Amino acid sequence: QLQLVESGGGLVQPGGSLTLSCTDSRFALDYYTIGWFRQAPGKEREGVSCITYTGSRRSYADSVKGRFTISRDNVNNTVYLQMNSLKPDDTAVYYCTTDGNPYSNFCTLQNKGWYRDWGQGTQVTVSS
Numbered sequence: 818q819l820q821l822v823e824s825g826g827g828l829v830q831p832g833g834s835l836t837l838s839c840t841d842s843r844f845a846l847d848y849y850t851i852g853w854f855r856q857a858p859g860k861e862r863e864g865v866s867c868i869t870y871t872g873s874r875r876s877y878a879d880s881v882k883g884r885f886t887i888s889r890d891n892v893n894n895t896v897y898l899q900m901n902s903l904k905p906d907d908t909a910v911y912y913c914t915t916d917g918n919p920y921s922n923f924c925t926l927q928n929k930g931w932y933r934d935w936g937q938g939t940q941v942t943v944s945s
Contacts, residue, residue: 850921852868868889
């Protein structure tokens with residue numbers, strides 16, 4: 818399985834910005850769909866954004882649309898989640914994930930069971 822690692826989380830004030838990174842030390846991510854999910858205490862893990870291996874198909878949850886941007890940099894083997902205009906409701910542990918199937922050319926935010934490999938998560942806290 819892929820060994821995904823997230824980074825970039827931290828404490829930010831409402832309206833601020835953070836950029837999360839997802840990478841893998843062993844495998845090239847450019848063949849894989851990558852998704853970002855988040856989980857707040859006491860809540861179900863929910864899909865935030867995902868991107869297919871080509872980078873041409875991207876999805877966003879309605880709650881983050883217009884504020885978050887997912888992108889991938891194959892040279893640096895990294896997928897980013899740029900988060901702007903952050904709100905307290907964005908506070909959660911953010912997880913990077915992949916289905917682990919090369920060239921699947923599909924991603925979903927509705928079925929987290931479709932994804933196979935998960936990182937350990939990075940904490941994002943939005944608070945005054």
